[in-house]
Amino acid sequence: MKPRHFIQRIIDEDNVTGKFDNRVHTRFPPEPNGYLHIGHAKAIYLNFSIADEFGGKCNLRFDDTNPTAEEEEFVRSIKEDVKWLGYDWEDRLCFASDYFQQMYDYAVELVKRGHAYVCDLTSEEIKNTRGTLTKPGQDSPFRNRSIEESMDLFERMKAGEFSDGSRTLRAKIDMGHPNMNMRDPVVYRILHADHHRTKDQWCIYPMYDWAHGLEDSIEGITHSLCSLEFEDHRPIYDWYLDTLETYHPQQIEFARLNLNYTIMSKRKLKKLVDNKHVSGWDDPRMPTLSGLRRRGFTPAAIRNFMEEIGVAKRDNVMEMTKLESTLREDLNKRCERRMGILNPLKIVITNYPEGKEEFLEAVNNPENEKAGRRKVPFGRELYIEHNDFMEDPPKKFFRLAPGREIRLRYAYFITCNDVVKDVDNNIVELKCTYDPDTKGGNAPDGRKVKATIHWVSAAHAIDAEVRKYDRLFQVPSPGSMENFMDALNPDSLNILENCKLEPELKQAEIGVPIQFERLGYFCKDIDSGDTPIFNRTVPLRDTWGKIEKQMQSGKNK
């Protein structure tokens, strides 16, 4: 039985004590200021799966309290990504901006109770009087202004009488508090900016700490899950709700997801987009959900990954290989197999009649018999993968070589007789013979071959472009570098333009993952025109590649 993580245990306990009347109601609260990445997927997964597990609900809530950063486009993409991941917020699409009036009313209440005041200090002055980590701050000279005066000023802030930054509403807590967040935090700031939803209705906007707890409270959230850096905001979350004597959800912090060889910062991802190091937010090399989707990741693979990595409070950096492993596991089960040649090498079957063609039966998915079979055309001229042939093979190479017999997958045994080269001594073609008795791939005399390679018929193949992706960064932790751009992998994208695919692939649909036998998982890209473009989602595990590397590093020979 899968052990329960610390959040599940907290909820178990709450359900024993009846703390929230045995309700469980979570929320995923993104700010619509950028695209979602796989780090967000952990939060989405956590919130929705916990709600599901406990028979509760999970809201999708846009924390849109800063009009200068937020856009409708991000709202659209976030909804799309959450849906794609497989989650349904039903009728609970929420916006912080829908609560602006209530938040304002609560703020009025805070002033009236003597717990907040309008402060005329500039942002620079507030900064200078906040103190430091080790030294207490100083009280604002406006701290003890009368409730009436603060009320008057706050109303006029709302009415638009004052310029941006000229005044703030601040909570009256303790300028000497060891937790910086409790040193009279700003509750409202003046921002004469159009909001993507409320337009010019407001010119004062609530700060995160004020807004977030109220949003949770208004929506009746029970367990407010957030990442570790908000741990020392919990006292202010609690203080606001306690002071207001209103419904009080419980904030619980967990460690966000980090992945090696990539970055998870919206700011940095934006820089990659702005500086054109990637084609956009949905570039298949990006850790964004839109990028992973385009790359060919399945929602199930991402969900399984989140399930497997667990939830805890210690900082962590997951290995990309773990994500890839989960991906392959899902893809292996669901993908139909096809044959495609990325780096074609022509071969001629000299004893195969010219003009003849036949159709050989191939299994669509050995992991799923229901996927059925298909016919693959065969002819005298074929393409095989260039690196499936070696003129002078090392001992451990058991693919095609001069004089050697191997199997063409689902077709015939062939033997290589001649190597044709151009003036520069490049191998351009192979002359082979086939054994007609081995049709389908087995020899009646029971003889074996050491290798089976894939192929396509030259006469029937379709042309395609294939984009191979590698890790975006060359170092495990680009995010911790002084300049993360220096670590960009110059070979993260490798475009192959002369690929030959079996004709069945004409039917490929955009985004549907397919295994190209012996190569990896691919899916047709939205950039496709007359000639299709396929993204390599992830290569198959490559034992031969490992052996090759070992030989190169001199360990073997």
Place this chain on the structure above:
RNA sequence: UGGGGUGUCGUCUAAUGGUAGGACACCAGGUUCUGGCCCUGGCAGUCGGGGUUCGAGUCCCUGCACCCCAGCCA
């Protein structure tokens, strides 16, 4: 050197006073019409030092390391 957190195989994550387990990675082998999948085996960990206890990853004391916080961002 203020406050808040966190330390278990290389990486994640279990064990809640009773054999330190699982996954990924790595290594070795088996199987195979994908050098894929699958199967078998191996490697490898409790931050340090004291203490309590028959017994400590877990409890106590004491060090150490790492992360977060000084936006009118979230």
